[in-house]
Every structure is written in C-alpha cells, then in structure tokens.
Amino acid sequence: MSTGRRARMVLPVWKIQLMHLPFRFNRLGGPGFAPGLRAVVRWFVTVGRFTLFDRDTLKYRLIHWRQMMW
C-alpha cells in the first residue's frame, strides 16, 4: 500500500487537530471530529514510547552489542 493511501485514509492526528481549529476558534466546537489536544499529546507520547521501547529490537540490540564487545 502506498503511503499516499495511508495518508488519505488514516489521517494524521495532527492534521485532524488542525482541521478542526476553524470550528474551535469560532467557538463552534462540539463533539464533531475534534480529537482533543490532550489526546493528541498523549498520542504522540504513546507512539514515541512504542517506537523507543520496542522490546524485541531493544533486546536484540543489547545482546548483539554485548556479543560484539565481549
């Protein structure tokens, strides 16, 4: 699947947040499609956590590094 398709179907969270801003600034916000600022921040934290602490990769890197060193 092309990255274009992903981008069109699974909209980036920041993009949805930006798209809803006109409604927010105009005090017409509501349930609509606003993801919520706190949720967006949490999203990036979660994705970052998953990226940084991928268990299998981390383990492999450490053991590989240990075998290389000793």
Added chain:
Amino acid sequence: MTSPLVSVVIPSYNHAHYVVEAVASALAQDLEVEVVVRDDASTDDSWQILSALSDPRLRLSRNETNQGAHATLHQALGDARGEYLAILDSDDRYAPQRLKHCLAVLEQGHDLVGTDIRLIDADGAVVDAHWWRDAFVGLKAVWNETHDWVATLLEGNVFMTTSNFVFSRQLWEELAPFSAQRYVHDYDFLLRALIHRKRLGWIDEPLLDYRLHHANTISEQPLEANLETSALLREHVPTLLAAGRSARRDATRLRHLGSQWARTERYEQEILLALRHEALVIKDRDWKKLVDDREQWIAERDHWIVERDDKIAERDEQIAERDGWITERDHWIIERDQVIDRFHCYPLRSALRICAGKIQWRVNAAKMRLQRLWLVPEVPVIRVSNFAALRRWVEVRRARLSALSFDVFDTLIARVIEPPEKIIERVAALLGAHLGLDGPEHSARLLKARHEVERVLRGAAHADGGDHECHHDDIVAAWVDQVAPGRSATERQTLIDFVAATEHELERLALVAKPNARLFLQWARGVGLRIIAVSDMYLGERQLSALLDDLGYAGLIDRIYVSSEHRVGKYSGRLFAEMLAHEGVDPDRVAHVGDNFHSDSVAPARQGLAGIFLDERYERRRRRRQQAAAEFARNGGIWPGRMLTEIVTERLRGDERAKRDNFFFQYGLETLGPIFSTFILGLVERMQREQPGAVYFLARDGELFRRMYQAWAGFSRLELPPAIYAYASRRVVASAALADGLDYERAVVGLHNPKQRGLLSILKTCGLDPAMFTELAHEHGFTALDERIDDWDDPRLVAFLADERVQALVRPVGIEAKALLHDYFAQLGFFNHPRVAIVDIGWNGTIQRFMTSTFGGEAGDCPHISGYYFALVTGMYGAAEPGGGSIEGLILDRRRGAPQERAPSDLEELFEQGARALHATTTGYRRDAEGKVAPVLKDDTAPDRKAELVCNPLIEQLQGGILLCLEHFYAAQRLTGFSFDELKPYALALAERAVVYPTLREVSELGRLAHTEDFGHDDLLDLSARSIRWRDFLRPRRLMRKVALLPWRYAPFARLRTPFAFALARFFHLRQAGRGQ
C-alpha cells in the same frame, strides 16, 4: 331312565387345578351317582376343563354371570334329581367308598351324615399339623365324649364344611334353602336340622379330603366368620336348650356352648388385635416414608446451612480483605498527606526526594532487565530485516540445511488488528449478545470469566509438568460451562460450536497473508527444503491449519507444531525439542525464523537450531500503530473510526484487487468509500431497529446505496428488509403534486436552483410545457419566460399562480402524472406496507415530501414513510418534518446545528457523482400495452446526458472502489463492533479533508466529472475549478465573485502551491462556519 340314587352337587368357581379331581372322585364312587356341576362364570379355565370331560353321569351347567357361592349351590341342588344329595366343593375330593358308607347310614333312618375329614394341601399331600385339624379333632372329641349332637354342635361345627354333607332329599325339602351367611350357612343348616329333630349320623372314617390352599374361604375374613357364628348361636341356642329334658345333659350342653362362646370371643379379640397390629404396621410404613422425607429434608437443610456458612465465611474473608485494603489505603493516604505536608514545608527537598525515588525505581527495573539479558547464554544471534535477506542467508547455507521452521503469527501471516486480545474481547461481546446479555458490563464479565478459565487451565498444564499452554477447545468448553451453567448437553454443544465458529470467523477476518512470505516458501520448497510451522498458540493444529489454508498456504507447509497440542511452548525450547524428535533431524540442519526475539531466536538457539530474528520494519511499525489505535479507541471521538480505517488499510494491503492504477477507483476506495460505508452502517442499524416493510432506494443516487446495502446484507447474513430500486425524480413527483393545482410552495421549488431562469424553471421543474403558458405569462407582465426572478414574492408571480386559467392548464397534467406515479409505486408494492423507508442522498427530501402530500391525507393510502438521507439540508423546507412520516440525515442533518457536519453540503456534487446510477434521470412514466407503468428516462442525445455518458466509465471506477472498501469496512466493523455513532466523527473528518483540503490531483481529476441537474433544465453540473491566480488577490472583489460562483470553492486553492492559499481557504471556511451557513 331310572332316577339315580345319589346326586353329588359340585358348585365350581375358579378351581381349574382341582375341579377335575373333585369330579373324578365323585364319579369314582361305587354306586349309582349323578354328578351335577354348576360353574359360576369362572374367570380361569375351569369351564373349558369341565367341558372337555365326557361322562353320561356328568351334568354340566354354567351361570352367564357370577352369582355367588350361595346362589350357585342352590341352583345346583335344584338341578339334582337324586333321592339323596351330597355336596362336594370343587377343591375337595371324596374317598372312593364315601357315598356307599354314607348311604348305608342314611338308610338306617338318619337324615344327614358326615364323616371324619383328612386335611390335604394344594398338591394333595396329607397335612398332619394345622390349627384346622386341631380344631376338628377337638370337636370330634366332644362327639366321642358326649354322643350328643346338640352338645357337640354347641361346641362347634364338627362337620367343618358343606362337602361333608350327605343328606336325604326329604331333609333338603324341609330345611331348604341354606341361610345367606357366607361362612356359617352349613352350621346353620345343622342347627336347624337339630331344632327340627332330624337325625344326624357320623362315620368314624376319613372319607373326605379337605384341601388347604391360598384361596380357601376360611382364610378370607376370620373376624366376619366369628361374628356370624356369634349371631347364629344367639339365634338358635334358646330353641336348642329349651328342648332339653335332662339337667345333666343341659349342663353339658351349656358347658360346650360356653366353651365355644369363650373361644369365639378369644378369636375375635385376637383378630381385632391382629387387625389393629396390621393397621399399625401400615401406618408405621406410611409414617416411615414421611420420617425418611423429613430426614432427607433435614440433611438438605444441613447441607444448605453448611453452604451458607461457607459463603458467609467467604464473605467475611472478602470483608476482611477489603478492610485490609481500606486500612492500607488509609495508611497510604496518611503517608501521602505527610508527603504533601513535607512538600509544602520543604518543596525543593521533597521534589528531589520524589524524583530520586522514581529514578531509583526505574534504575532498579532496568538493572533487573539487564541482568536477565546478561543471563542469556552465548548463543549466536542472527537478525534479518526481510524475506529477501532471509533468502540470501539460506542460499549461502543451503547445503547444510534440510528444513526451515517458521513462526506463524506476524511472520507468515499478519494481523490487521492488535493486540490479539481484541479478538477475544469481540468474541465475548458476541457471545453476550447471543445469550441475550448485551452491554459492555456483560462483555467485561464474560471476558473476565474467560481469562479466569484460561489462567486455571494454564496453571493446570504447568502443574502437570508442561508449560503454561492449553488448548482452545478446552478453554471454550470450560468457558461455556462457567458463563452458561445448567444447560442440556445439546444446548451446551450448540454454544461451544457458536463460540468456536465465531472465533474462527473473526481470526480469519483479522489475518492476512504476507505475500513476500508466501513467495519465500514457494522458493524454499522449490530448492528442496522441508517447511515446518511452529507456533505458540492456543488454537489447535486443526484450526491453525484451516486458517493457513484459507490464507493461501495450502500445500506450502509440511507439518505444523502448536504449543496447545503438545502442552509445551517455544519460549522454553521444549516445543523445538519435540519438533526435532518428531522430525528426526539434527538441530544444526534446521533454522527457525520468527519475529519474537526470545522465542524465535534465543530459545531455538539454545536447542542447537539456528534462530533467526525476522525484524521487519514495516511489521514493527504496523504493530505499534495498531496498538496505539486500539488503546485510543476507548476515548471515543475520532479514535474508533481511525482504528477502523487502520484495519481497512491493512486488509487492503493484502488485497490484489486494490492495486488498480486508476485515480477514480482509488478515490472511491480511500475517500468516498469509508464515508459511504459509515452511512450504510447507520442505515443498517436503523433498518434492524425500525424493521419497515421495504426499503426504497430512489433513483439515481440511491443506486449505489442499494448495492452497498445488499452487499452488507450478504456479508452479514442479517435478515434485513428487502431493497427495492425506484425510478423517481423531483420532476415526476412535482408533476404529480399538481393534481390539486400549482401553489406558491410548490412553485418556488424551481427557484432554489442557483441557475434558475424564473418562470421557465418553475414550469420545467414541474414537467409542464412552457409553450402552453407563454401568453398567460405575458398577460401577467413577464417579458420572457426565462426572466430570472430574484424576488420570490414578485407580484407578477403571485398573480400568475392565482390565475384560474393557469390552474386549469396545470391540473389535467397533474392528475395524469399522479395516476402514473401511483400505479408505478403500486407496482413496486409501495402501498402494501404500513411502514416503508426511503433512502436517497439528500438534500431536501423533496421526493418524500411530495409523495406524502400527494398520496397522504385522511383518505390517502400512503404508508408511513421514514426517509433516511446521506445529508439533509434545510434550504427549501426549513426544519419541518414531512406529514405522515419522519426524515433524518445520517451524516449531515442541518437541524442538529452541528457545524462540523457541513462538509457534504459544501460540495454536494462530489457525493452525488459518487453515488449516482449510470442511467439517465427520470423524466416521467408511460403505460405500456399491458397496462404496466415504466419509467421514461432522459434521452441520451441530450447535450447534458452526452456529457454524463462520457463520465460514466469514471463513475464505474469510482463505485468499484467504494464497493471494495465496503467489503473491508464490513470486516473491520465485524472485528471491532463499532457502531455508526462511534464511527461518524471520523467519517466527518474524512469528508472535511476531501472537500476542504483536496490535493491538486484530486481537484484536477474530479473536475472531469459532470452530470445533469435535476431541476428540469438541460444544465450540466461540473466540478471543474476555474483557476484563481495570484493577481486575483490584488482585486479582492473579483476574487470573491469568482469563488462564490464555484461549485467547489476550496478547489482553486489547491492549485496554488503555497500555505497562504490554504490559509485563505480556511478563512472563508471559518467565516462561513461562523455564519452557520
């Protein structure tokens, strides 16, 4: 024929075993006898046996019904013709010389004679010891002692039985009949004989055999017999004693009478005691049953009490535990308060201490992890980043390898939903719905039960010496037993089958084959390597094999080893050991490949295999994305929809049909597909809830929705109301509404078109011929029919509509159109249902409103119509509900006042184009020769239709993409269970992106689409965007005018490759949103 000398009378009743012997003993007498046998309707074979006897001396007769012993004896005696009579009961027998000896005594002047009696049993053997015999001997002793018949008979009936009676006819004629007593009629006969001073005789020889058997009369009712004896004595004793002539003899007689009386009284007392004893025994038996029941109840009660006490103890434990928690919590609160107090007093020091504590905790955790890693033995760790690298690795070592072993999940097949627990959650929810336990609280309870069952089974497997592995079948059976106890075996099996089938179906939807993995396996088999699959999975080998076959791995895998079958896992290395033992290969000739570093690389390496860590970047990122999406889906808002589209995109990745290089197909698949699919989900939910008689999808934009609705019904196998496609348009219903004339409300519908041409638009929208109204229009001041009317309250228009000549021309057209419209919809069964649903793309619900106003009313036969629209605006009719029905816009409904929903109304043409049928718009109806009404479509030669025909291939591509998206959307919805309301926010975001934030290519390609408008004109609606250039920004009025005339006012900004242009577009958007337009 001379009369016989002696008649032997035998009354017979149910003595089939003895009667022949009795008759034979009578016939065997050595004198002339007549044997008279009368059967009292025996129910056994007595009569058949007697009938078989043949002797001229034998005279047989039979009662048709049972008359009783007394009557039968009398009838038999009446039949007797002898000078002397002898009675023989059918179970007794005579000695051969009996009658001869008796006759000798009778001829000496006696009237009745008896003999000694021998007691025999049922088989004819002599009985020596019996109370009956003792009684006879005692009475006989009295006779021997006194030789006084009165004294003897006052002691008792020494004759004992009527069988012992041989007497003269004269005696019988004097004393007949026997009394009616059942037990003492013979005794009575004897006493009366004495009273009549008849002579009794006795022979001291046993010439009669009296038979004892189970049905003897004497054993029937002893109390009754004694009572009869007492009564008999009271009756006859005064007469007998009055005849006494000697005081000594009278004293003897009185002594014997007293003796019998005392005996009788003793018997009666004993019998009464016996009867009382028997009654007590019966009562005791009944009471014993009650006592047993009571004992059982007491035992059950005690059991319940024990159970109750256990539960109370358990509750007390829980309370104690809870109290412990509360105490602990209070302790924590106190500690926390102390920390807070300290923080207030010494903020910096406290903050540092808290941070140090947290850091220390994390350092300790990291240390432990590192220590665990340090314990990993020195095994070679191999990593490949994809299957191409794996192939290179294998090619180098091909000669040393004989088999390749693969992990299954995330290595050969990928999941479209993470974590796998989501499938279990969904199975629990579906099981709850199946059991009638809808709701998240029930799903959570069922899920908890499943976890508990799985925990117990895994613990049991570990206790048995295996790893923590258990089988899917065991889990399902134990789970069903726990959540639905007390079911019959059939119901239990049905539930188990339901759970197993649901889980298989969901797993199948959640898994996609990795094409590169399949290609690799084909290559590896081609070079002669044996392919083995080794998986840590609770599904059994059978289920896993079926899944792999479904995913295209049939014939590519030689053998599957699953931890659930072998009860050992990969992580411990024991499953690899089992695999090597089964395969019979050396470990160094096998390489195992998988995505889990420990289970698929370290654990096999410990067993001597080459453990290859398959570290695919895309798969890693996919898992992260999906896990994050699943975590956030609980928040609601856009997140469920975003998670669902994550699933759809992953499914599309493995679908070859999605790889079509066509913009419109991809646009339908990616952009319109999720939005329309969400709409269809909402429609299906409403159809399930409302259950109308039928769903009518209105031409032309309902065509795609009909196909999607029917596809959904096919995927889900739901019983949905039938879908019917109806050719209709604003023009045909507007014509039909003219039957009552053209009023102002209907007329101004034609003026809603932005390109309206005044009266011409009104007439064309209503399907009227403009030429008929030209002169009348001139009379009312119109210079030309196509003169634009901006003021809808124009007095000329009001006067034109009020003109009766105008209405006279309008009504016939309306009446004919109404009849055709009615007949067409009647053909479709529209009027056969009390409730129907109408589905269309939108926008004002004009067709529904005209239908209800035309066919409704008090006398109308219009059903209740529920209109479901993709988007509903309030431009023409405001917020009014149509009479006789309801109306709802699912994606957009202006009446809700939610500005975020506005995107579809900003570019109605885009959604109309996406949904429209390929045929032309409906301009009217015609009746054929058979009377059937068929739609009349716009001519293909019309210029706007020609443009439309050019676009039709593009629309086909677009709708092909939408339908493919629906298929995957359904699978994703089935996996997640999200409802329309949960998915709608994300669909709105997609619509907003498509309409307000198009890409340059989208603007350019979608501009090729065009279709005819539905206002009666031949105008063409196209989406082509006139370019706006930089210089237009220098002339704002011109820019505004240009933008206002565009059907897609955001499109031109896509051409300007600068953020400023988009910012300007957002500005307009913001302004419109602020105005609530």
